Amino acid sequence: MKNQQVFFFLLLFVVSLPISTFAAESELLYPQCDQNFTQNHILQSNIDNLLIDMAAQSSLRRFAISTFGRAGYDAVYGVARCDGDMSHEACSACITGVEHDILATCPGSGAVHAWREKCYLHYDVTNFIGKWDHNTPAVWISASKAEDPKAFERGVAELMGEVMAEAAGERETLKFKSGESSLKGEYSDISLTIYGMAQCTQDLQESECIQCLESSLKTMAEYCKGSDGCRIFGSSCVLRYEIYKFLWLDDAVVAAGVEAPAPAPSIADGH
Template sequence: MFSSSVSKRTVLVPILSVVAITLFFIRSVTSINETNAYLYHKCFEKDGKYKPNSLYEKNLDFLISNVWKNASVKDYIYGMEGGRPNTVYILIQCRGDSYGSKCDTCRSTAYSELRKRCPMKKGAIVWFDRCLLKISPTTFLNEMDLNNKFYMYNKNKVRDPVSFNSKTKTLLTELTKKATRGGPDRDMEVYWLYETGDMKLDGKMKLYGMVQCTRDIKETGCKKCLNRIIGELPNCCDGKEGGRVVSASCNFRYESYPFLDTRK
């Protein structure tokens, strides 16, 4: 995964589920925490294409240009523009530690990259280290999406995988409980459905973790989503020093070093 001090080789594994799940290596990436690395994208062929200068494209451009500017919260947007058959739905969400200009920069980069990688596609999603962007001609509000996901893990292995796997699951499960605890005015907090923490390991080692969901699926959906992907730890990252499962609705990451940006 991505280190704040030393670059580490990682492996990205997309998951395609048609009849059976197929896993394959797609590429290796090298990065550090300070970057906003491109992670993965998917074009939704079933949604079709729009024509240049069409009403659909104008609605999409309007959402990108105006909805973000007028939003009261600058790290998450779910919006729509236009009537059928040219309605566009959009979701933009930044990682919990990427707010302000960092989030805005990631949003701009994601939109530009999505246009390049999925030209004229009505439906698509792109993931960056600091944010995700999803567009669709149909609403996906409150719909948990685990069909579109991928794994990333550090090739380095731990000495005691059984113990390490157990502690990793314990940490991520505890973070999930905190992220989905709800309560009065919880939905007004900047870090809603996002939680970070760490756990002491043997010696001086620590395990650092993060969980986050897109806010459209609410607390109940978030808890279900995170529990599902945490359950994939043996497939994703068995005995690996670091790893993550990233879906369109939720994601987790853990590392043996601090990987989040604590600078304001």
Template structure:
């Protein structure tokens, strides 16, 4: 299996209980991947044809409805795919992101039977095993802001409350797998929290997935001004600047530098 960070090159590899790749990563736009995963070799040449068919179906359908699944082929040529845009983004950005994701998977992961790509605005994957409906937290990305909060303890308390609400909201039946929360920490400092899930999993599983992502944050991001934990079924994120829609009218601050940790157990 291989993991490739697309926003910047890898600078070190640590071997511990999991394989961890640390990279210096700047926040990426809607058409720049946060990370790409390519794993398992194709079992047949026809499977690559199935990949092309799946990707070509996912792009227009996800662009139109923010979510799509597709399947093609039979036996050892069977491929299943999923694409989803973040529910708060404008429709043109969804279309751009879905198209970029398909190009990335077709190029970077050609010959791979399991491929996934994460963007700020969307997520896309395909596999030679039908993964749809199964919560997947087996592969994780953690992005952490290199800057600490000016009042770390107060910030940490506020951040935990915000993200606990995000996890609870994500698991609600009426949330559609998208949760957004904001809290003011002190004058001029607010915390913006977001959680979202792929629509193939249930609301209950979405809440559990986001809660697991939130639970990882103290392990890597305590006192940090921003953090993201991304799985293949959900993600959780907080920042000190508005990054989700609708924007609250504040001027978006510079995001700063980020480190990325790739957990591949």
């Protein structure tokens, strides 16, 4: 029930604020701080070491899975994820930034979820690794509507189905897949390309990943129907579609290892 309350509160928060009030890619969006503790120097040391390890892993792999401490006593478990279009350098900078933010925002917390626009970090004193976390703090919805809603929704459903299946089945690294679909000549007279992506955290097996993505797709269908852009922020997975290229994959700056500017978020502004 707590997660549902957080989700609905932040959903209303997101769709009612103007775009100009939202944080840039380099700022913390949705911190959640739980399991407060005091005067446990061993646990705090394990959290500090975990964060250092996850920052180091993300610079090499663009994700991190880490554990420090003794199970059942002072152990802490962590997962970090960057969007699959980020360079190693940009990912490391994003995760390191999240860590700095949560040390200030969530002092003495044994469980933290923290999002920036293009990366996410979660640590907990309870072992969650390999388990689908149902936490969904926000949905970003475009204020613009599709000209041909039925054709557009069919195109979105087909594209999302493809990228979800491929992301869940991806075994080597990022559990990330992007794609595009043209409506012209197939569903509608409108010439339009839809761009989409799906990604899970790397600790999930295929079955857990697809369950998470399917749940996000249901949320997308419920809240984003007819909108020409939608983004689901989740703990274990993310899902997004737009009618513009929002990924950095084709950016020569990223290929050179330099952080590119973040795409403009698609947020309904209460019109």
